Amino acid sequence: MTDTISPHQLPEALDRAPAGVKVLSLDCFDTLLWRDCHAPADVFASLDQLSSGQRIVAERNARKAAATMHRRCEVNLGEIYTQAMPNAGEAERRAAIAAELAQEARACFAFAPTVALMREAKRRGLEIVIVSDTYLSAAELRALIAGAAGDEVAGLIDRVFASSDAGISKSQGLLAKVAKAMKCGADAILHIGDNRKADHDSARALGIAALHLDQFGKAASQRMRFERACQQLARGAGGAGAGAMPQRAVLACEEPQIGDATRSLGLTALGPVFYGFDQWLRAEAAAIEAARGGRVHWLFMLRDGHLPQLVHEAGGAEQSTARVEISRFVAIAASLTNAHAVKDHLALELGLNPATLARQMLFEEDEIESLLGKPETDEERIAASHALHAELRKGQRQKVIARRARGRAERLIAHVRKAVDPLPGDTLMLVDLGYNGTAQDRVDTLLSQAFDCHVAGRYLLLREMTASGFDKKGLIDARHHDGELLEALCGNVAVIEQLATCALGSVTDFDECGEPLRKPASVKGSQSAVRESVQKGVVRFAEAAHEGAIIRAEPTGGATEDWREAALGALMRFMFLPAPDELAVLKSFEHDVNLGSDRMVALFDPDHAREAMRRRGLFYMKGSDRMFLPAELAGESIDTRLSLLVQKRFGLALSRADGTNERIALPAIFLDSGDGIRSQVHAQPTHEGYYAARLAVPRGTSAVALQVGSVFEWLEIAGVTASSIDPSRGDLGDAAVPTALSPRIDGARIHADSLVECTDPAAFVLVNPPAQTDSGAIQLIEFTFRPLRRRTRHTARGPAMTPQPKDAAA
Incomplete structure (x- = not known):
């Protein structure tokens, strides 16, 4: 019998058991009951009576005391809390124990493939026992299973055996006691658990057939350790966190089944991010409708809104959803409807390539060539900029721009009306990746007045550079995180944009009916093919999450916050600590800046990085024009990569002289x-x-x-x-x-x-x-x-x- 089994294979595990098996023996934690956090100790972060550190030390001391005084290593909760709260009364300690058990029940769920195995075992007439190395008693463990997974799952279990009751662990012979209690020989038991030594080796030493549940491979385990580290850094110095990772069950089931590196990247790195984003968007839409009335129309802002829409559809699209092509370029163009708007935009675009600025100011191509020529040298570009600025200061030119902008605005309105046609009092919810909400700034007033409706921008990542006063929120934004963290994330958002977009040229205008007019797509066909494969992996994560890898007695109240923390950890890890196989997928990617120019910028250049690091150290990144700089350090040691992460995350004012x-x-x-x-x-x-x-x-x-x-x-x-x-x-x-x-x-x-x-x-x-x-x-x-x-x-x-x-x- 092959001795390792993957999580998705659990429902068929009995087909791999020797003939004559009468008892299915299961480990409890990480086999039947899983936690939606990174490590068991993360549950302690939410205890009221104790800090996480106090709870960990108390258990360690209780085990020392038991070994010294009673020559055993197994302890129970009562002994742990005696060490944790030595001066408390018995009633106070019992209340603290009850609070921990309640917190465990909130964090735990039954793993659906394991429950499917249990149901199949019952269908075949097998008895089911739970055997756990735990400080919980058998009664506490059974109550926890019922509280976390429900009475139906708990009812499938015939007996529960706990090391705290027996005084010995599985490695010390607990499984032999199980066989004796069940009145059967070792050859009549199949044991399954996630701990290789305790569950597999100990069982096989007794002649019991055993399968080692390979919960996560090495790459997945490291990725989640890095995500947990990013969650801790995101909270700042001394910040406690629950280490929420509700994606664990989905990844355990799905990741071993994907052999393609591009789809795997989508599933593992971006799946939790975009699924968490969609869950939050659904909650936001419901909250808007409850507060304002009317209907919320979901407007996915292409091109970057393409992947959020795919993920939303995977979970069942809301009643009114549409794709709208409102790029920064067309949003700005539609806003230049008066001389004041023209002057404001010009003042903020000093230094922009003159031809790009002229297009943004709605010059025709023949006007651009006539005024600017084709500058090649620095001196010629400076002269072209002076000529353009002189022309833009002319009142007649400002009137021409305003007239053209009003036409742009009317066509943009027609584009939105064709997509959703909102009623007065409705809400247009603009869905985009972020990160400043520039397009919303330019069209918010235009759309709200045109349709007599409310406009709400909802973003994956929001870091507003001005206090716009518009209705903007982000899954990750200043309500939850400090400015230094948001700035660090925004610095690498280009890689997310390139993986979320679609193979469309950037929209430059609309026709009179609201149909988009686009430039030809500038991204290579091979890049589009890779991106689409990555997106299929993201969508598969969303489908699997909706199909359900978990079974709970009742929904948890903090699901949205858990997904927010999970999305942040996954996003930050991918941005700052990408894995080599992930970067192999992205090695030839380029990014277009989407401001009316054809400029393409390499996402990262590892060959350049080695020479530049030798020349300037980490500070070579200052002034670089690539878009995913941490990727260039993927081959460096973890201390170098963490140095960059910490410096960027906290916005440390360091220079190479330091x-x-x-x-x-x-x-x-x-x-x-x-x-x-x-x-x-x-x-x-x-x-x-x-x-x-x-x-x-x-x-x-x-x-x-x-x-x-x-x-x-x-x-x-x-x-x-x-x-x-x-x-x-x-x-x-x-x-x-x-x-x-x-x-x-x-x-x-x-x-x-x-x-x-x-x-x-x-x-x-x-x-x-x-x-x-x-x-x-x-x-x-x-x-x-x-x-x-x-x-x-x-x-x-x-x-x-x-x-x-x-x-x-x-």
Whole structure:
């Protein structure tokens, strides 16, 4: 008999049992009864009389006392609470025990596949026993099963055996007592449990047939540990939490059945997020109708509202749902109906590509080319921006924009009317991922006035940058979490957007009947195929959750809050601690910025990350234009990944100078058209044993030399780069994409490509900075190296080169 069984296979477990089995023996916790939290100790977080830590220590002390005084390791709740509340009266302790049992009943449910197995066992005439290593007595355990799963499930059980009553655990022979009590031989029992040693090995040692329930594989277990850690970090320092994970039963059943990595990503990483979002949306819609009357019309805002709609349909769509294509671009365009709106938008878009801004301001393509031309250089783009801003300040141009915007607004209204046609007093519930609700800001007043209805924005993630005053809420928002956490999540939302969207081009306008007019889809076909497969996994999670992997005596009151916590943990884990197999699915993804341009940005670039980490450490991420930066650290150690997570989550105001107090001083020479200037620079550690020396180069410098031989006998040179940075930004970590330089190395022997043996203490590395074109910029040279052997003795020799202008030019 194969000795391992997956959760979804439990209903057929008896088909794998030896002939003659008369008794089905089941472990209790994590076999029949499961908890909707990460670990058993998470139940203690909600106790009134004790903290979680006090309850854990009390059990530990009770077991020590039992071993010392009675030579046994098994204890009961009474002994635990005697340790926990030594000065309390008996009645007070009994009340505290009752409160813990009630909390357990709220956290527990019966696992549906196990119940299906029990029903099949009864159909075949088998007796069913529960055998548990627990501090609960058999009576308490039976009462817990009835309270959590209901009397029908409890009625299937013939006997309950608890280690606290017997004084020994399954590993110490409890199953032998079970066989004796049931008056049968070991060969007449089939035992199933999730603990390999206690349930499988102990049973097989007695000759009892056993199946080890493999509840979660290694990857799933690690993922949930990471999700729990993210939940704890999300609550902030010292925050307690219940560790709610109502998705556990669904994942245990479904994950082993999916062999495709893309669908698995959808099921495991995004399934709990979007199912939790839909459960919250249903509760919100009911609350709106109860408070305001009328009907709530669900408007899924494409493109990002595509996946939320699929998940909603998987659970049965509400009476009035529709897809509407209201992108940020068309929402802004429809809002520019007067000169004031034009000026406000212009003031906030300083620095936007001039052609993109012109399209947003409703210029025709021939007008854009006539006014701006086709700028290619920085100077040409600056000139184009000046020309555009001058044109936008003209009263006649503002009137043209307002007239065109009013037409856009009328067509947008027609688009919504075609979708749902609300009655006065109804509510239009805009459903989107978030994260600022910009589109709602632009169309809220327009839609509410056009239809005489209320507009409510409901988002997965909401971090409003202004106090808009509109009806906006998020599953994850400022009502529940601090601004630093919301900011951290929003920084990586692009990966969620790309997985939630659909293969439609971005809408640019509507025709007179309200039909969308779209740009051609810019995303690669292969990316769309991967995304659709991921979405099928998400939908499968929703279907399985509705089908039900759990059986409860009665619904729990905190289901929505549990799903909120679960969704946050899963979302934060996927954003900051993605698994290698998840990133393999996303490795070629690009993101479009959806602002009227065709710009596509890579989600992440792991090849670039290794070099950049060596050059700047974690601070290479500052100024990067990719959209899913934590993914670039997936191959790094957990301490590096957690460092980024903690810094982003709490918004820590750190710079690369705060990384360490260790520095390496290097003699430097700056060469100009006259003489050389001697100085000293300090290299700081970055990553993997590498250091970076950063030199702000004075204007007119023709060459820079570092005298590495005076410090090192051996070193590895990883690279030398130059960047032009804006001094107004302050932190040199914000430097632009660097240009690689080819150094000249004298007084040294080169081994392989980058290994340098400094045969002369005066050995130096010399580079020529590129010509500076921006008069206000600072030239930054970055020298990245890894020390291999320090020079232990310095000679009295001077430098091997005498700086000369002609040498510098060379």
